[in-house]
Amino acid sequence: MGEDWRELDIANPTEEHAMLREMVRSFVYDEVEPQALEHDRDEKFNSKLFRRLGEQGILGISVPLEYGGGGMDATAVAIINEEISYSDPGLCLAYLAHDQLIANNLAHNGSEEQKQRILPKLCSGEWIGCMAMSEPGYGTDVLGMQTGAEQREDGSWVINGRKMWITNGSIDEEGTPADVVWLYARTGTDSKGRAEITTFIVERGMPGYSVGQKIEDKLGMRSSNTAELVFDDCIVPAINVVGNPGESMIHMMRNLELERLGLAAMGVGIARRSLMAMNRYASEREAFGKQIREFGQIQRHIGESWAEYRAMRAYVYDTARKIDLSKAGNRLDSDGVKLFGTSAAKNIADRAIQVMGGYGYVGEYTVERLWRDAKLLEIGGGTLEGHQKNITRDLADDPEAIDR
Numbered sequence: 001m002g003e004d005w006r007e008l009d010i011a012n013p014t015e016e017h018a019m020l021r022e023m024v025r026s027f028v029y030d031e032v033e034p035q036a037l038e039h040d041r042d043e044k045f046n047s048k049l050f051r052r053l054g055e056q057g058i059l060g061i062s063v064p065l066e067y068g069g070g071g072m073d074a075t076a077v078a079i080i081n082e083e084i085s086y087s088d089p090g091l092c093l094a095y096l097a098h099d100q101l102i103a104n105n106l107a108h109n110g111s112e113e114q115k116q117r118i119l120p121k122l123c124s125g126e127w128i129g130c131m132a133m134s135e136p137g138y139g140t141d142v143l144g145m146q147t148g149a150e151q152r153e154d155g156s157w158v159i160n161g162r163k164m165w166i167t168n169g170s171i172d173e174e175g176t177p178a179d180v181v182w183l184y185a186r187t188g189t190d191s192k193g194r195a196e197i198t199t200f201i202v203e204r205g206m207p208g209y210s211v212g213q214k215i216e217d218k219l220g221m222r223s224s225n226t227a228e229l230v231f232d233d234c235i236v237p238a239i240n241v242v243g244n245p246g247e248s249m250i251h252m253m254r255n256l257e258l259e260r261l262g263l264a265a266m267g268v269g270i271a272r273r274s275l276m277a278m279n280r281y282a283s284e285r286e287a288f289g290k291q292i293r294e295f296g297q298i299q300r301h302i303g304e305s306w307a308e309y310r311a312m313r314a315y316v317y318d319t320a321r322k323i324d325l326s327k328a329g330n331r332l333d334s335d336g337v338k339l340f341g342t343s344a345a346k347n348i349a350d351r352a353i354q355v356m357g358g359y360g361y362v363g364e365y366t367v368e369r370l371w372r373d374a375k376l377l378e379i380g381g382g383t384l385e386g387h388q389k390n391i392t393r394d395l396a397d398d399p400e401a402i403d404r
Ligand SMILES: Cc1cc2nc3c(=O)[nH]c(=O)nc-3n(C[C@H](O)[C@H](O)[C@H](O)COP(=O)(O)OP(=O)(O)OC[C@H]3O[C@@H](n4cnc5c(N)ncnc54)[C@H](O)[C@@H]3O)c2cc1C
Pocket: 097, 130, 131, 132, 133, 134, 136, 137, 138, 139, 140, 141, 164, 165, 166, 167, 168, 218, 221, 226, 376, 379, 380, 381, 382, 383, 384, 385, 386, 389
């Protein structure tokens, strides 16, 4: 038996992945870190820096090269999310919405015409995009969505409803809507009253599409914009419908798998930064004549954080390795990794604050921001309770998964 497999670094499985990580890490150090504190404090999305991600070639990292993307895989997505979140999880959330929730989705499900027309603009950063699924009254219960669309005689569609909590929904302080929205709407109702869902590509300038409100005063992820979108007799041409009407449920669920992996990978970045901060501080700070790392209670914070960080890193990259972006079928682990990785990230950031005492509680030392940002990961892209429910259901259908 060869020994090559022992050399595998699961978080950097190929030379290309390792180079990508190095490139993003140095970009983050030079350009993301210096602005992170200020943009969190001012609750401002840094659209200029966001567009720089396009120049770095990472907007649309999983989009095929022929449309201007990076042509890479789910592991590349995890690497980028981890590295950006080490410094600015809010900027990473904006990246995730654009890269994973619209660009990847369009690349796998759009028509040739839609891909050629829209993907190059998303990959360069000329356009900023978002994905709109949640509504004021429907989140976890997504099939209850009320935003509806009806086809008109000329083939175009008229859409009415509101979408809530949309990352990148507004791209500035003036309420300018995203350039393009990947919108899920109800175009029928099945016998159980659940929505039959159709995807529409809504572009800025289409009549009836606007921002309702920018959502202010978020606990965390303050450097990303979150908005309510309004569709008021919004007219969308037939060429902007994705796939067959009523058949979007499958690709919606498939893309959620990548979203969940992506959010868990953000947790890895938050955990690594928090661990780095608490470990350094535990050597620098002295109390009662010794370094605080000599105290057993501090050792518990650091020891548990290390073990959880290593476990989440392994689970995230093992799941990323198995995800084939063109297929569904990874729900068990994309739910599992998000369930574990997001709470682990929050708990590790929490311990970092504890180890750093009063210093941990203020912005300059970063970990309080990471803790606030980490909380969102337990809600967005599916709540912890939703993951528990899905895992339990999937293990009922496939108990052999436990033995595999
Ligand atoms: C900052 C931010 C950014 C976001 N970005 C986007 C975005 O870009 N696009 C988008 O479409 N959405 C986005 N969301 C919305 C997010 O996905 C939803 O908030 C999330 O899905 C939860 O929905 P909800 O808030 O309506 O809560 P609800 O679904 O109403 O849940 C409330 C509580 O009830 C629990 N619950 C609900 N159903 C069950 C059940 N069956 N069993 C047990 N418990 C249950 C939940 O777990 C939760 O604890 C974002 C949210 C935030 C806060």
